[in-house]
Amino acid sequence: MEFNRVEITEEATEIVEKLKQQHGEVIFHQSGGCCDGSSPMLLPKEDFYIDDNDIFLGEVSGVPFYMSHDQFEYWKHTHLTVDLTNGRGASFSLEIPLGKRFIIRSRLLKEEEISYLNKKEG
Amino acid sequence: MNYSKPKFKEKYGNYINGKFEAPDDGEYFENHSPIDNKLLAKYPRSKASDVNKAIEAANNAKDAWGKTSVTERSTILNKIADVIEENLNEFAQMETADNGKAIRETVNADVPLAVDHFRYFASVIRAEEGSASELNENTVSLIIREPLGVVAQIIPWNFPLLMLAWKVAPALASGNCVVLKPAEQTPASATFLAEKIGDLLPPGVFNVIHGFGPEAGKPLASSGKVDKVAFTGETTTGQLIMQYASKNLNPVTMELGGKSPNIFFNSVMDHDDDFLDKCIEGAVLFAFNQGEVCTAPSRLLIQEDIYDAFIEKVIARTEAIKMGDPFDMETMMGAQASNDQHEKILSYIEIGKEEGAEVLTGGAAKKLDGDLSKGFYIQPTILKGHNKMRVFQEEIFGPVVAVCTFKDEAEAIEIANDTLYGLGAGVWTRDAHQLYQIPRAIKAGRVWVNCYHDYPAHAPFGGYKKSGFGRENHLMMLNHYRQTKNMLISYDKKKLGFF
Numbered sequence: 001m002e003f004n005r006v007e008i009t010e011e012a013t014e015i016v017e018k019l020k021q022q023h024g025e026v027i028f029h030q031s032g033g034c035c036d037g038s039s040p041m042l043l044p045k046e047d048f049y050i051d052d053n054d055i056f057l058g059e060v061s062g063v064p065f066y067m068s069h070d071q072f073e074y075w076k077h078t079h080l081t082v083d084l085t086n087g088r089g090a091s092f093s094l095e096i097p098l099g100k101r102f103i104i105r106s107r108l109l110k111e112e113e114i115s116y117l118n119k120k121e122g
Numbered sequence: 123m124n125y126s127k128p129k130f131k132e133k134y135g136n137y138i139n140g141k142f143e144a145p146d147d148g149e150y151f152e153n154h155s156p157i158d159n160k161l162l163a164k165y166p167r168s169k170a171s172d173v174n175k176a177i178e179a180a181n182n183a184k185d186a187w188g189k190t191s192v193t194e195r196s197t198i199l200n201k202i203a204d205v206i207e208e209n210l211n212e213f214a215q216m217e218t219a220d221n222g223k224a225i226r227e228t229v230n231a232d233v234p235l236a237v238d239h240f241r242y243f244a245s246v247i248r249a250e251e252g253s254a255s256e257l258n259e260n261t262v263s264l265i266i267r268e269p270l271g272v273v274a275q276i277i278p279w280n281f282p283l284l285m286l287a288w289k290v291a292p293a294l295a296s297g298n299c300v301v302l303k304p305a306e307q308t309p310a311s312a313t314f315l316a317e318k319i320g321d322l323l324p325p326g327v328f329n330v331i332h333g334f335g336p337e338a339g340k341p342l343a344s345s346g347k348v349d350k351v352a353f354t355g356e357t358t359t360g361q362l363i364m365q366y367a368s369k370n371l372n373p374v375t376m377e378l379g380g381k382s383p384n385i386f387f388n389s390v391m392d393h394d395d396d397f398l399d400k401c402i403e404g405a406v407l408f409a410f411n412q413g414e415v416c417t418a419p420s421r422l423l424i425q426e427d428i429y430d431a432f433i434e435k436v437i438a439r440t441e442a443i444k445m446g447d448p449f450d451m452e453t454m455m456g457a458q459a460s461n462d463q464h465e466k467i468l469s470y471i472e473i474g475k476e477e478g479a480e481v482l483t484g485g486a487a488k489k490l491d492g493d494l495s496k497g498f499y500i501q502p503t504i505l506k507g508h509n510k511m512r513v514f515q516e517e518i519f520g521p522v523v524a525v526c527t528f529k530d531e532a533e534a535i536e537i538a539n540d541t542l543y544g545l546g547a548g549v550w551t552r553d554a555h556q557l558y559q560i561p562r563a564i565k566a567g568r569v570w571v572n573c574y575h576d577y578p579a580h581a582p583f584g585g586y587k588k589s590g591f592g593r594e595n596h597l598m599m600l601n602h603y604r605q606t607k608n609m610l611i612s613y614d615k616k617k618l619g620f621f
Contacts, residue, residue, distance in 0.1 A: 029358045032542065033588065034379025034416040035278045035305075037356030038466060038516045048358075049365055068357075070542055070588075074515040078473065087462025088154075090279055090305040091359045092335035097151075097167070101462035106473040106512065 003113040005079060008060035012084040012102060016042065016061045019094045026094065028060065028082065030067040030075075030104070040065070040082055040102045041093040079113065081105040125225045125449045127155070128215045130310070133164035136172055136332055137316035139179035140325030146171045151334070153309055156222035156457040157448050159496040165309040168333035170341035173301070176329040177347045180272040180299035183326030188269040188297040192247045199244035199295060202319050206283075207237045209318060213311060215449070217283055220310040222457030222498065223411055224448050235577060236287035239595075242579035243295035246597040260614035267604040269297030270349040270373075274342045276363070278354045279305035279459050280414040280519075286312055288594045289352055290328065296603040301329045301348065303339055307460050335359065346370045350603065353377070354416070357588055375592025375602050377416060377584060379517045380545030382566065383538040384408070384419030384574065385528075389552035391428045397572075401550050404574045405436045408523035409443055409502040412458055413467075416589075417546030419574055421514055422504075422525040423534055429527045433504075436525075437483050440502050445488055457497045458520060464498035467520030470513055471503060479507035479524065509537045517543070531556065535563045544586030548574045567593070 008016070020026055025045035031037050042063070054066040060082055067075065082102055089101040109117070133150055135142035145166035153162050166172065206213060213236075214228035223232075253265045273293045277285040282304060293300050304312040309332045316330050331338055343351050344366035351367045353360060354377040367374045390401045408419050424432050448456030458464045464487070471485055484503030489495065502521040505513055514524045528534040538547060544566040551557060551572070561569035567584045570576065577583065577595070584593035592602050 031356040031358035032379075033356040033360070033517055034377070035280065035355050035414075035519060036359075037379050038470070038518065039356070039462075041358045043358075043362065047365075048362055074510070074512060074542075078477075078512060085462050085465045087460045087465070088151075088307045089460070089462050090307055090335060091356060092339055092362055094336050096306070097334045097337060099151075103462060103465055103469065105469055106476075108476050 001116075003116045005057040005117060006060055006065045006082065007080070008082040009084065012082045013061045015084055015095055015098065015100055016063055020062070023094055026063055028063055028065040029054070030065070030071065031091070032071050036089050036091040038104070039089065039091070039093070040104055041091060042095055042102060043092065044094070077109055077114070078106045079109050123211065125211070125215055125218070125451065127219045127449065128212060130163035134166070134309070134313045136166050136168055136176065137313065137320070137328070137330040138172070138176045139329070140320060140323075142316075143175070145169070151306065153220070153307075155219050156459050157219065157497045158493040159461075160493070162219060162310065165313070165332040168331050168338040172333070173331050173338055173341040173345070176301045176331050177272060177342070177345050179326035180301050180329055181347055183324055184269070184271045184299045187299055187324060187327045188271070190297065195295060195297065196244040196248050198322050199240045199291060201322050203237045203240035203244065205318050205322070206233065206240070206315070210234070210237075213283060213314065216310045216314055218448050218456065220308045221279060221282060221459050222448060224453045224456040226451050226453070227411060232281055232284045236283045239284070239287040239579045240291045243291040247295045247600070250597065250600070260612055262611045262613065264609040264611065266607040266609065267296070267601070268607050270603055270605060271298060272348045273298045273300050273603060274345065274348040274351045275300060275302045276339055276343065276351070276353045276355065277302065277304055279308040280411065280416070282308035283311040283315070285354060286315065292599040293603045294327065296600045298603050299327045299329075301331060301342060303331050303333070303342055306332070306334055340366070343367065344369065348372065350374070352592075352602075360590065376590035377592070377594065378588060378590040379416045380543035380566070380585060380589045381421060381515060381517055381541045382417050382419050382546035382548070383421045383423050383541075383564070384548035385423040385534050385538060385550065385560065386425065386428070386432060387534070387551035387553060387556055388425040388428045390550050391431060392552055397552070400572075402435045402439050404548060404550055406439045406443070407574045409440065409455055409521040410575055412455055412500070413521040414459060414519050415575070417568065417575070418519070419546070419548050420518065420523055421509070422523050423528050423537055424525065425534070426527040426529055433482065433525065437504060440483055440504060443502050445499060446490065447494060455502065455521060457499050459498075461498055463519060464500065467500050467518055467522060470516070470518045470520070471505070471522060474505045474507065474511065474513035474524070477507065477511045477513070479505040479511055479513055482506055482525070484521075509540055515541060531560065535560065538564050542588040545584075545589035546570065
């Protein structure tokens with residue numbers, strides 16, 4: 001059986017697909033810190049510089065999901081689901097003008113998921 | 123005095139070049155109050171063309187404004203402070219309607235602190251001096267500070283007027299023109315301020331642009347015609363803004379939040395006195411402003427030998443927090459600023475429980491009656507766990523504190539510094555040695571010692587580590603908005619002798 005670190009809900013997928021048509025290639029980057037921190041940000045791919053300091057967690061509806069490696073150290077035992085809620089977020093995330101906000105739902109990874117992912121990621 | 127939701131116009135404009143202007147494409151967004159989710163007013167959904175107009179107005183105004191005397195700028199800043207003070211109740215009501223925070227906070231903290239901030243910067247520029255050094259008998263070095271020109275400022279929604287004052291007062295005091303983008307959740311007080319102080323400033327010196335981050339924030343932060351970008355917010359947008367600024371080789375300052383430890387050593391329980399009472403309040407300050415503070419003391423560290431007795435008092439004080447209509451002066455904690463924040467906070471409480479944190483009090487949304495049932499309220503929540511849990515590591519930005527114990531000083535310091543962030547911290551003790559040594563060992567820009575959540579204008583504020591860089595408040599802030607001009611003058615009539 002295959003496992004992953006990150007998934008996305010149908011509601012969120014719908015908005016991601018809409019925004020892909022509008023903005024072309026996009027990425028998710030998990031934010032931290034003040035205000036709208038701890039929320040995932042959907043950004044135009046060419047806008048945001050990704051390098052070895054970022055961890056690639058997987059793809060959700062064709063969009064790569066990244067997090068900075070030091071933040072990942074505190075998050076790696078949890079499984080993430082990108083969901084959608086109504087609300088007026090402040091940030092540069094592309095869904096903001098729609099009055100929608102991506103939100104992360106988390107749960108603990110199970111033993112079998114952890115051993116699968118550890119093997120896969122080496 | 124009875125407080126209530128103030129009257130809003132149906133819609134507002136951007137404030138550009140001393141006038142309110144409709145957005146070019148005529149698009150507006152609706153701003154709802156988090157108190158009851160009812161519409162307050164519409165604000166411009168600005169795009170690049172609107173932003174560029176504001177930047178152009180600021181550029182046209184910068185030479186004349188940069189040459190005004192400090193006396194003149196100081197007088198104007200004092201008048202701005204007077205106007206805010208004269209309208210204190212209106213500002214407070216607007217802020218409560220817009221952000222959802224309790225009126226007792228806006229009346230006693232947000233607005234008076236904003237007033238004082240303008241007065242502080244009005245004062246310090248009068249007393250400041252440059253420097254002159256005689257480098258040798260024929261050479262004199264003069265250091266003169268010059269304004270940068272046009273400053274872009276993007277501010278958050280947790281203290282809309284106060285964060286405006288923190289950024290706008292020093293920028294204007296140092297002779298810059300400002301293009302300000304308030305957060306889209308809280309556009310009200312910046313607009314109200316522009317209405318009230320517009321005639322005090324020359325056109326173009328202070329501009330307010332409303333809109334969304336990707337549509338209005340991005341063209342502002344990436345403009346080649348601004349000379350600096352100042353941002354308060356989260357880390358991903360912080361990095362993005364730095365990237366935009368790097369294309370223009372523009373300086374930036376970043377205030378990106380924290381996960382501040384609030385440390386209580388066992389000596390606080392030595393006596394049952396006023397100081398212990400203050401300590402208990404200090405632990406409960408996690409609920410101040412519904413926890414929507416970058417420096418919220420959201421990790422509570424208690425020495426293990428006093429844990430049971432101390433936490434019992436903290437829980438009792440937390441459970442005495444009165445929630446209700448934010449316009450009621452008796453209400454201690456109001457609404458979270460928006461639905462998405464409300465959802466995010468609840469999702470954190472869930473993952474905390476799943477990770478094994480014990481809910482000592484709260485742990486759920488708060489249901490209020492009547493119109494308030496549509497608002498976004500959370501019970502003040504205490505979660506007991508350990509520092510590796512995500513609720514100890516991420517800024518929840520809600521009334522949720524994560525508590526753990528420590529054995530000794532070394533463990534307290536280790537836990538306090540085991541975080542990506544370093545904005546604030548609190549240290550509470552009766553031990554004179556700990557009073558100095560523990561704050562020095564904590565990697566954070568502001569360590570409150572036997573107090574918390576005090577924000578005087580004369581004390582520098584800013585982060586270590588991923589909490590950002592640059593400082594706000596204090597006169598050192600002026601140099602974040604200025605160039606250093608060095609005039610190196612020779613009084614020697616003789617040539618160098620090289621050519």
